[in-house]
Amino acid sequence: MLKDITLGQYFPGDTPVHRLDPRTKLVCVILYFIALFTANGPCSVGLVFLTLAFAVGISRIRPGALVKGMKPLLFIVIFTAILNLFFTEGEVLFRWWIFRVTDQGVYRTVLMVLRIFLLVSSTFLLTYTTSPLQLTDGMERLLAPLKKVRFPVHELSMMMSIALRFIPTLIEETDKIMSAQKARGADFDTGGLAKRAKALLPILVPLFVSAFRRADELATAMECRCYHGGEGRTRMKTLKMGVGDYLTLLLYCLVVAGAIVLVRLGL
Amino acid sequence: MADIRLESLRHVYSRGTPFEKTALDDVSLDIPSGQYVAILGHTGSGKSTLIQHLNGLLAPTSGRVLFDGEDIHRSKEALRDIRFRVGLVFQYPEYQLFEETVYRDIAFGPKNMGLSESEIDEHVRLGARFAGVDESLFSLSPLELSGGQKRRIAIAGVMAMEPDVLVLDEPIAGLDPAGCRALLKNIKEYHRSTHGTVILVTHDMDVAASEAQRLVVMNKGAVALDGTPAEIFSRPTELRSMGLDIPDATALAQALRERGVEIPESIYTPRFLAGVLLSRNGEGPC
Amino acid sequence: MDVITFDHVGFRYPDSPEPVLKNIDIAFSGGSFTAVLGHNGSGKSTMAKLCNAILTPTEGAVRVKGMDTRDDNSLLSVRRTVGMVFQNPDNQIVASVVEDDVAxxxxxxxxxxxxxxxxxxxxxxxxxxxxFRLHAPHLLSGGQKQRIAIAGVLAMQPEILVLDEPTAMLDPYGRREVLATVEELRAETGMTVLLITHHMDECINADRVVVISDGEIALDGTPADVFSRVETMRDLGLDVPATTDCAKPGRMCRCPRCR
Structure with missing residues (x-):
């Protein structure tokens, strides 16, 4: 059943990582990316690796959950790994048929796989420890200055949070419509691609009709509750940056600086 | 024939996850061909899960669903065939309409049965007639019609498959009293003229009392009570303890009894109650 | 004092030739509990939407505590004064956490x-x-969701609560839950309540029952007045509470012996 898919990767918890302001976490992820792409020697890569390991440790997220997150990317990782491994110039370690493996190839492959892993894991750590609502909230506030150039920051984040709210509702609805059409003999499992695509119509049409109806009713309900855009709107939960937030930001700045220094030193 | 037999049916949702939930627990039930049965129960009592087993949309975790003595899950073909023999109308079925015209929507089921054009046409007209859909609506888009009309079209779509067993999940939910009365009349008429089985899921006790020959009360995933309306409604306290209402007439009779008026226990329609009260007052037959 | 007044109100949707409401002239007094009854398509939901300027009359005027609902300047005050709860509990909850929605x-x-x-x-x-303040609304029951919707309206501190078929999609348990909540609210706050419904038995506790048919007021009186007119109600496509059938058996009884 569709319902069984766990959506939103948030693992509720009460660790220092969970408690950080979402803005801090968003900025830290960006800083981490900078450090990650700067790093290209064993020491600098080691530094960024340890930084993430430290954060994961505090967050109490099982490392297994992060590894699992790599699954959908496995194909790309393997593909680029093969390219790197066999087609990099350098001192040949061994040959087999038309393939040859060089020391540089091995080095770059390891580096690349590690980088992808750290890149993906750091974003997963963010979504695992921050609720979607906090994330949109954090983004809205970080992007607030863009309102000055008429970028619809509030509207976008409102849309995102409503979308998040309705995902479970629409999944449940899809389930129901599928069952109802199956009860009338609809067949979603056999036939070629074209036939299967056509078989989706009896699901998609009612789903769209219903989504529009919901949107319409929701808009009315929002108006009834005095919604009139972002202007003059306050929030019940105000985000507050604490000492921990500033310290974390400082730490990540240091990591970036450290990575740059290590790279300059050729380590 | 179209006898349904459920043998020790068990259904567990999301098995092996923290959300594991036993929706049906050892349900055994015989529904012989031609009965008009109402299935009653509080939300979450397992009645929706139960009916989705009747046409094989859900497979039992353990136990068997037999149709005319044969397991409906014995082969893929049998499972496909059962969808057409047990017609299932879901709650708020109007939300599943998708075709451009009323006619084509009603024809969706018959078409899936692999019938010829002329047979499809016959089925569509029959289904429409039973569900009270006027043929003048056939060329219209279902989306333009009122909620009550849409409901009828969706029901016609299932009736048009000419199933041996018609299962309806809360078909009158959200309709106004006139709409309810008309639809229930259509269903009764369908039952009378097709001699097919009708299974009505409802939590409206007055509807169950006035429509069905037999009531099956579900509670916590099991069959709690099973019998004629008179038998079931003579146990108002048990029904209440299962979070169910009792028919208004039964409630009134019970209230009167508590105040010392001598009234028999098995009252479930206003008409019957009125008759009893009048004869008590010595006014004789009304 | 009257808190909402309909002054010869007519309403017609732009794309339809027939008006939905015709010459409605009615007032609701502060602190009263009025049930508005009518079959589907009678215009009763339109009447609800006219109360807080979601729709504005095409004829006549609707006033909320003296504010004309067509006046854009008083739009927010009107909406803050008249809280609305709708039929579908899913389609009026905005946020993924209960307390955020109420806020x-x-x-x-x-x-x-x-x-x-x-x-x-x-x-x-x-x-x-x-x-339940930290729960996700989609995991709650229908009745609970409707109570959240009511809370979401209460947080505006309105003086009038308009409920447009709030129980139509609920099971009997959910219905009782919602009605009990409304009843309690009235007892504790003395709030004006307008309940739009087609369930007769929800009107029994009302001070006043208004029956709408074909866009016009067909009956207006106390529940006892209205429900004693069994034949008129039937003609309007409405039922009376089932047990009212027992009240006048001489006239109503259709048992074989009577026919």
């Missing part, structure tokens, strides 16, 4: 954060859903 209206009104917190907690306690 939506006061946030829109620019209320101070600490005051919002106070109002949200109060509103949730009022409807008995305080323990």
């Amino acid at each position: 939506f209206a006061p946030e829109n009104l620019g209320v101070e954060p600490s005051e919002i917190r106070r109002r949200v907690d109060n509103a949730l306690r009022r409807v008995g859903m305080y323990e």
Whole structure:
């Protein structure tokens, strides 16, 4: 059943990582990316690796959950790994048929796989420890200055949070419509691609009709509750940056600086 | 024939996850061909899960669903065939309409049965007639019609498959009293003229009392009570303890009894109650 | 004092030739509990939407505490005064956490954060859903969702509550839950309530029952007045509470012996 898919990767918890302001976490992820792409020697890569390991440790997220997150990317990782491994110039370690493996190839492959892993894991750590609502909230506030150039920051984040709210509702609805059409003999499992695509119509049409109806009713309900855009709107939960937030930001700045220094030193 | 037999049916949702939930627990039930049965129960009592087993949309975790003595899950073909023999109308079925015209929507089921054009046409007209859909609506888009009309079209779509067993999940939910009365009349008429089985899921006790020959009360995933309306409604306290209402007439009779008026226990329609009260007052037959 | 007045109100949707409401002239007094009955398509939902300027009359005027609903300047005050709860519990909940949803209206009104917190907690306690404040709404029952919707409206601190078929999609348990909540609210706050419904038995506790048919007021009186007119109600496509059938057996009884 569709319902069984766990959506939103948030693992509720009460660790220092969970408690950080979402803005801090968003900025830290960006800083981490900078450090990650700067790093290209064993020491600098080691530094960024340890930084993430430290954060994961505090967050109490099982490392297994992060590894699992790599699954959908496995194909790309393997593909680029093969390219790197066999087609990099350098001192040949061994040959087999038309393939040859060089020391540089091995080095770059390891580096690349590690980088992808750290890149993906750091974003997963963010979504695992921050609720979607906090994330949109954090983004809205970080992007607030863009309102000055008429970028619809509030509207976008409102849309995102409503979308998040309705995902479970629409999944449940899809389930129901599928069952109802199956009860009338609809067949979603056999036939070629074209036939299967056509078989989706009896699901998609009612789903769209219903989504529009919901949107319409929701808009009315929002108006009834005095919604009139972002202007003059306050929030019940105000985000507050604490000492921990500033310290974390400082730490990540240091990591970036450290990575740059290590790279300059050729380590 | 179209006898349904459920043998020790068990259904567990999301098995092996923290959300594991036993929706049906050892349900055994015989529904012989031609009965008009109402299935009653509080939300979450397992009645929706139960009916989705009747046409094989859900497979039992353990136990068997037999149709005319044969397991409906014995082969893929049998499972496909059962969808057409047990017609299932879901709650708020109007939300599943998708075709451009009323006619084509009603024809969706018959078409899936692999019938010829002329047979499809016959089925569509029959289904429409039973569900009270006027043929003048056939060329219209279902989306333009009122909620009550849409409901009828969706029901016609299932009736048009000419199933041996018609299962309806809360078909009158959200309709106004006139709409309810008309639809229930259509269903009764369908039952009378097709001699097919009708299974009505409802939590409206007055509807169950006035429509069905037999009531099956579900509670916590099991069959709690099973019998004629008179038998079931003579146990108002048990029904209440299962979070169910009792028919208004039964409630009134019970209230009167508590105040010392001598009234028999098995009252479930206003008409019957009125008759009893009048004869008590010595006014004789009304 | 009358809090909502309909002054010869007519309403017609732009794309339809027939008016939905015709010459409605009625007033609702402060603190009263009125049930508006009517079959589907009678115009009763349109009447609800006219109460807080979601729709504005095409003829006549609707006034909320003296404010004309067509006046754009008083739009927010009108909506804050008249809280609305709709039929489908899913389609009026905005946020993924109960308390965030209840906070939506006061946030829109620019209320101070600490005051919002106070109002949200109060509103949730009022409807008995305080323990659920951190839950995800989609996992709640229909009745619970409707109570959340009521709390979301209460957080605006309205004087009038308009409920448009709030129980139509609920099971009997959910219906009782919602009606009991409304009943309690009235007892504790003396709020004006307008309940739009087609369930006759929901009207029994009302001070006044107004029956709408084909866009016009067909009956207006106390529940006892209205429900004693069994034949008229039937003709209007409405039922009377089932047990009313027993009241006049001589006339109503259709048992074989009577025919």
